Amino acid sequence: MRVDLFDFDLPSERIALRPAQPRDAARMLVVRGQAMDDRVVRDLPADLRPGDCLVFNDTRVIPAQLEGRRGDARIGATLHKRIDLRRWQAFVRNAKRVRDGDRIDFGAGVTAIAEGRDDDGGMTLFFEGDEPVELLLERAGTMPLPPYIAGKRPADAQDRSDYQTMFAKQDGAVAAPTAALHFTPGLMERLASAGILTETLTLHVGAGTFLPVKADDTGDHRMHAEWGQISPEAAARLNAVKAAGGRIIAVGTTSLRLLESACGEDGIIEPFVDETRIFITPGYRFRAIDGLMTNFHLPRSTLFMLVSALMGLETMQAAYAHAIAEGYRFYSYGDASLLLPEG
Structure with a gap:
């Protein structure tokens, strides 16, 4: 399909720079088939059925954004995929100033050696020393805010908690599974009281999720790789939900994928x-899921293509036009949508 079919105009003031407080106070556009309702995230228990199962991603965002120097050149690095205990693939800013074997000093006693380019357009970095890389990143790194937020303000201490879901356990993501940012312990209690089940899996979200689609046709786009895990026990419980007639509702495109x-x-x-x-x-x-809760996505992005696959392109174009007209907040810190194709 032509990529320009997934384009739309979004006023810059619709981009949320901070999340709603409390988190479940965010607005939520419910799309059932072709019908739309304006709700709030805390209404979610009423929009689901007893026996439905929400599936969350328990990945934890690491402070994977680094700023450093090689000689007199300023070098930026965003880690996006672990290779082994000391090596990460990274997207590197000013990469033309870095050659294989160069040492990059990221400050706070953190240094890394450039070890070559990779197929995803990045570079392999080997972190020196004996300390776990996670400890090095806690010392020298910052939260890797999406480009559309980072371009408007720097990451700060508040983002350390804001850009982390309540389910975060498994270190490894460099972008949050943002649909789950809307959930609070109170909302989880109300979901349980309504007979809504929950399950978790792990997908370490990579920075490639923000890469633009440069091809003119979707068939020519090469998707980034991300590592994930579903345990045998979780798979068995999810299949039992389906067998009992419950719906599998993915919380976020990462869980869905x-x-x-x-x-x-x-x-x-x-x-x-x-x-x-x-x-x-x-x-x-779609074979596994029956619905999706997700935020509002970038024009021409793989994620807008995904929601269009679930609901239909015309339906999602209408939903996004409604969201823009009604002042919904977009992207990672923005509002939510609940997409139920069967109504």
Whole structure:
């Protein structure tokens, strides 16, 4: 499909620079089939059925944004995928000033050696020393805010908590699974009281999620790889939900992509430990999920293509036009949508 079919105009003032407080006070556009309702996230229990299951991503965002120097050159690095205990793939700013074997000093006693370019357009960095890389990043790194926020303000101490979900346990993401930012302990209690089930999986979100689609046709776009895991126990519980007639509602496109990667043609969700490059565009047949809760996404992005595959391109164009007209807040710190294709 032509990428320009997924374009739309978004006023810059619609981009949220801070999350709603409290988190479940964010607005939520509910799209059932082609019908739309303006709600609030705390209304979610009333919009689901007893026996439905919300699936959360328990990845934890690490402070993966680094600023340093190689000689007199300023070098920026955003880590996006772990290779081993001391090596990470990174997108590097001013990379033309870095050669293989160069040492980059990120301050606070943190240095890394450039070890070559990778297929995703980045560079491999080897972090020197004996301390775990996670400790080095806590000392020298900052939260890797999305470019559309970082371009308007620097990351600060508040982002250390704001850009982390209440489910975050497994270190490794360099972008938050932002749909889950809306959840609070109080909301989780009300969901449980309403008979709504929950499950967790892990997908370490990479910085590649923010890369623009440069191709003119979706068939020419190469999706970034992300590592994920669904335990055998979680897969069994999710299949039991489906067998009992409950709906699987992915909280975030990351959960959705991993569930669909792990699901066979027979609709059975299998245990999964691997990387996925799944790219979902209109025409895709969903096998694992029955709905999606997600934020509002960038024009021409793979994520807007995904929601258009779930709901239909015309429906999502109408939903986004409504959201813009009604003042919904967009992107990572913005408002939510609940997308239910069967109404």
